[in-house]
Amino acid sequence: MGTVEPEAEITFRSDVDVELVKAAASDADVLWAARVSTKGESSLEEIEADPQRSKGLINYLMRDRHGTPFEHSSMTFYVSAPIFVFREFMRHRTFSYNEESGRYRKLTPVFYVPGPDRKLVQEGKPGKYVFLDGTAEQHKLVTEATQESYRQSYQAYLEMLEAGVAREVARTVLPVGLYSSMYATCNARALMNFLSLRVKREDSTFPSFPQREIEMVAEKMEALWAELMPLTHAAFEANGRVCP
Numbered sequence: 001m002g003t004v005e006p007e008a009e010i011t012f013r014s015d016v017d018v019e020l021v022k023a024a025a026s027d028a029d030v031l032w033a034a035r036v037s038t039k040g041e042s043s044l045e046e047i048e049a050d051p052q053r054s055k056g057l058i059n060y061l062m063r064d065r066h067g068t069p070f071e072h073s074s075m076t077f078y079v080s081a082p083i084f085v086f087r088e089f090m091r092h093r094t095f096s097y098n099e100e101s102g103r104y105r106k107l108t109p110v111f112y113v114p115g116p117d118r119k120l121v122q123e124g125k126p127g128k129y130v131f132l133d134g135t136a137e138q139h140k141l142v143t144e145a146t147q148e149s150y151r152q153s154y155q156a157y158l159e160m161l162e163a164g165v166a167r168e169v170a171r172t173v174l175p176v177g178l179y180s181s182m183y184a185t186c187n188a189r190a191l192m193n194f195l196s197l198r199v200k201r202e203d204s205t206f207p208s209f210p211q212r213e214i215e216m217v218a219e220k221m222e223a224l225w226a227e228l229m230p231l232t233h234a235a236f237e238a239n240g241r242v243c244p
């Protein structure tokens with residue numbers, strides 16, 4: 001081992017990327033779907049004519065958990081994050097996914113190293129852990145151990161590719177701290193379920209305790225969604241962040 005020169009510098013990152021690639025999602029979509037119950041087909045102009053009433057209707061739908069009007073929307077997010085985040089993310093079955101392939105292209109050496117703000121020490125019971133700051137020594141150990149491990153595994157990957165081994169076989173040595181990228185598409189109801197579970201908010205009706213790295217992704221998604229659907233987002237907050 002060690003005879004192959006790495007072709008590219010290894011990149012170490014502590015953050016995640018989230019972009020809203022495309023969207024057909026607005027508060028009007030919720031109102032339009034809800035009002036078909038009482039009025040038959042409604043025009044969007046009518047919905048926008050009485051904002052106070054619209055706000056009240058969205059709040060009522062959220063509070064009483066009439067969820068289906070929130071399904072008439074679509075958002076596609078580009079996410080770049082470590083593979084261990086994607087393993088958790090893809091448990092959310094109401095999203096549609098497409099992820100980059102490790103069979104069709106050589107994987108780029110970008111790896112996750114916890115940043116200086118990442119809490120390192122876990123205390124308490126399963127399901128409700130408390131995370132505390134690490135010491136300077138623990139941060140040094142985590143940084144050095146992860147980087148060294150990534151260097152070794154990526155070197156082994158390159159050695160196998162150089163020897164003519166298929167990408168799908170060589171990639172088996174790469175760790176879950178490797179970054180991947182995907183498109184994830186969802187509607188607002190699915191997104192609220194995701195956010196209720198993947199953002200830690202002690203003041204929510206059912207607090208959840210997600211891993212920090214998927215929460216970093218979820219926080220960025222929530223900020224983008226709140227701009228698209230401000231009334232729906234406000235009602236989600238006001239009603240304890242419970243998925244309707």
Ligand SMILES: Cc1cc2nc3c(=O)[nH]c(=O)nc-3n(C[C@H](O)[C@H](O)[C@H](O)COP(=O)(O)OP(=O)(O)OC[C@H]3O[C@@H](n4cnc5c(N)ncnc54)[C@H](O)[C@@H]3O)c2cc1C
Nearest residue numbers: 088091092093094095127190193194197198208209210211
């Ligand atoms: C803090 C935390 C810790 C976790 N720990 C673990 C763990 O240790 N091990 C583990 O395996 N998972 C774990 N998970 C994942 C968790 O069990 C869920 O798989 C994940 O949160 C997706 O939730 P969901 O099913 O509500 O989402 P989605 O799959 O997006 O589903 C949304 C909603 O659709 C409905 N639905 C979807 N599919 C079905 C179905 N087949 N039948 C009936 N209703 C359906 C449900 O109402 C569901 O809430 C954890 C999640 C969190 C947030």
